Amino acid sequence: MSTWESNKDSDKKANKKSKKKIGIFFLIFMQLSVVVYTMSGICGKLASKYPTLSFEFIGMYALDVFILGIYAILWQQIIKRIDLSIAYCNKGTSLLWSLVWSIVFFHEKLTVANAIGIVVVMIGIMIVNMDGTSDNKKNNKEEADA
Amino acid sequence: MNIGYVLSLTSIIIAAFSQMLLKKGANKEYPNFIRQYLNVYVICGYGMMFTALLLTMMAYKHLAYRVVPLLESLGFIFVMILSRIFFKEEITLRKVLGVCIIIAGIVIYYI
Numbered sequence A: 001m002s003t004w005e006s007n008k009d010s011d012k013k014a015n016k017k018s019k020k021k022i023g024i025f026f027l028i029f030m031q032l033s034v035v036v037y038t039m040s041g042i043c044g045k046l047a048s049k050y051p052t053l054s055f056e057f058i059g060m061y062a063l064d065v066f067i068l069g070i071y072a073i074l075w076q077q078i079i080k081r082i083d084l085s086i087a088y089c090n091k092g093t094s095l096l097w098s099l100v101w102s103i104v105f106f107h108e109k110l111t112v113a114n115a116i117g118i119v120v121v122m123i124g125i126m127i128v129n130m131d132g133t134s135d136n137k138k139n140n141k142e143e144a145d146a
Numbered sequence B: 001m002n003i004g005y006v007l008s009l010t011s012i013i014i015a016a017f018s019q020m021l022l023k024k025g026a027n028k029e030y031p032n033f034i035r036q037y038l039n040v041y042v043i044c045g046y047g048m049m050f051t052a053l054l055l056t057m058m059a060y061k062h063l064a065y066r067v068v069p070l071l072e073s074l075g076f077i078f079v080m081i082l083s084r085i086f087f088k089e090e091i092t093l094r095k096v097l098g099v100c101i102i103i104a105g106i107v108i109y110y111i
Helices: A007-015 A024-047 A055-081 A084-106 A112-130 A136-145 B003-026 B040-060 B067-072 B074-087 B093-109
Strands: none
Touching: A024 A055, A024 A084, A055 A084, A055 B003, A055 B040, A084 A112, A084 B003, A084 B074, A084 B093, A112 B093, B003 B040, B003 B067, B003 B074, B040 B067, B067 B074, B067 B093, B074 B093
């Protein structure tokens, strides 16, 4: 980056974990996990409409736990592959998906503040994603070999 | 001080640490697919997340409805800092800028 760095600094640079870009399919995969995650919230909300411990209430909660289980499976696969700090920021789109579900299932209205807020959040997430991730799989292997 | 803030902040910190456990579990090699999930890190991680969820639900009773998700956005900062401490993930200018913009977006959303 600059010529005035001492040798020591450049050595440090060389030892740094190499960064790679996050692919479009991986970004979509992460969004899928957020979609699943926000759907569990909807189940909880739907469950609260029914009398406590009624058949529908228990059914909805069972579905809620089932969906959370699927989310847990997806999430482990994600953080196995990329940096946690980056993966976690992608969960910010839960704002968007929760809003989509509340419009679809509960006919709630979209406000201007909602729309602007979501756009701003998406910009922030894109900036974080641009940073690129260290190659977690490779690094893990190296650590295991060492 | 409103007990709701204490509950909510405790919940956020527990949730952030639970992510560290999950990541720690994810970084290990396992003999088969199921063991990726049935191990002490992942199980404890989700146990902590469940505790955090209960605390958040309690916090809702003491705070205005829109304050809780605003406070929860602090989780992005905690996770960034803890990832630096535990996994040496760099805190870059892009990450700081991105997280600030994400939080600004969440604030706008709940205005």
